[in-house]
Amino acid sequence: MALTASTMLPLGTKAPDFHLPEVVSGNIISLATFADKKALLVMFICRHCPFVKHIQRELVQLGKDYSTSDLGIVAISTNDAKNYPDDAPELLKAMAIELGLTFPLCYDETQETAKAYTAACTPDFFLFDGDLQLVYRGQLDDSRPSSSQPVTGADLRAAIEAVLAGKPVTGEQKPSIGCNIKWKPGNQPGYFG
Numbered sequence: 001m002a003l004t005a006s007t008m009l010p011l012g013t014k015a016p017d018f019h020l021p022e023v024v025s026g027n028i029i030s031l032a033t034f035a036d037k038k039a040l041l042v043m044f045i046c047r048h049c050p051f052v053k054h055i056q057r058e059l060v061q062l063g064k065d066y067s068t069s070d071l072g073i074v075a076i077s078t079n080d081a082k083n084y085p086d087d088a089p090e091l092l093k094a095m096a097i098e099l100g101l102t103f104p105l106c107y108d109e110t111q112e113t114a115k116a117y118t119a120a121c122t123p124d125f126f127l128f129d130g131d132l133q134l135v136y137r138g139q140l141d142d143s144r145p146s147s148s149q150p151v152t153g154a155d156l157r158a159a160i161e162a163v164l165a166g167k168p169v170t171g172e173q174k175p176s177i178g179c180n181i182k183w184k185p186g187n188q189p190g191y192f193g
Contacts, residue, residue: 004121004180008137011171015040015132016116020076020106023093029104031132034072039163040132041156043075044114044124044181045105047095048086051178052122054145056099058153059123063102070164073103078114079122079182081107087182114181115189121178127159127169135163138173 019030034040043059045052052059063073079087089107096105108114117126127136136159143149155174162169183189 003177005177006124006137006139006175007118007120008173008175009118009126009134011134011137013134015042015126015128015134016113018076018106018108018113018116020108020113021089022104022106023077023089024096024105027104029074029106033104034074037072038070038130039160040072040074040128041160042117042126042128043073044078044117044119044122045075046077046079046084046087046122046179046182047091048079048084049122049179050145054143055123055140055151055153058140058151060099060101062153062157066160067102071160075101075103075105076108076113076119077105077122078108078111078119080111080184080187081109082184084182111181111184111187118189119181121176121180123178124176125156127156127163129163135159135169136173137176139176142174144177 017031019028022029077092081088129135140156141152141154143151159169
């Protein structure tokens with residue numbers, strides 16, 4: 001497991017569009033899916049990462065807590081399923097059903113969406129306002145698998161609440177930390193063969 005930090009994409013960046021299959025329904029999810037929302041949370045997660053496992057109950061709770069709000073949520077898994085079969089779409093589907101996710105979990109087979117968002121780790125969080133401008137790209141909270149800190153979602157929840165209230169999100173943001181994205185051979189960002 002390589003400990004990796006978020007790239008901290010510049011605030012104000014416009015959300016890159018994507019068209020990805022949702023692992024449970026097979027429906028194609030894109031930015032247009034969330035056109036009626038005031039904010040959009042894009043999360044890069046996977047099934048096998050201990051950092052994601054550590055926070056997965058909080059991710060489920062976030063989905064439940066904001067299910068009737070103006071926040072759209074989408075989770076994307078982008079890991080190379082050939083070399084990391086635990087992250088294959090059928091096992092992601094089983095995870096989504098088992099956890100009772102209330103938001104779509106998509107699979108980015110080409111890894112192009114992860115590259116467009118500069119996703120670097122799992123979990124990696126990107127929160128956009130109603131104009132699809134990036135307002136937060138930091139950690140969920142201070143908890144880590146090896147720490148005694150409780151999983152609260154405090155940092156991300158504060159950003160979500162600010163956006164939904166039409167208030168500015170603090171520029172003081174700590175990068176998310178987790179397992180590195182499992183890129184396909186020769187597919188790493190910046191790799192030119």
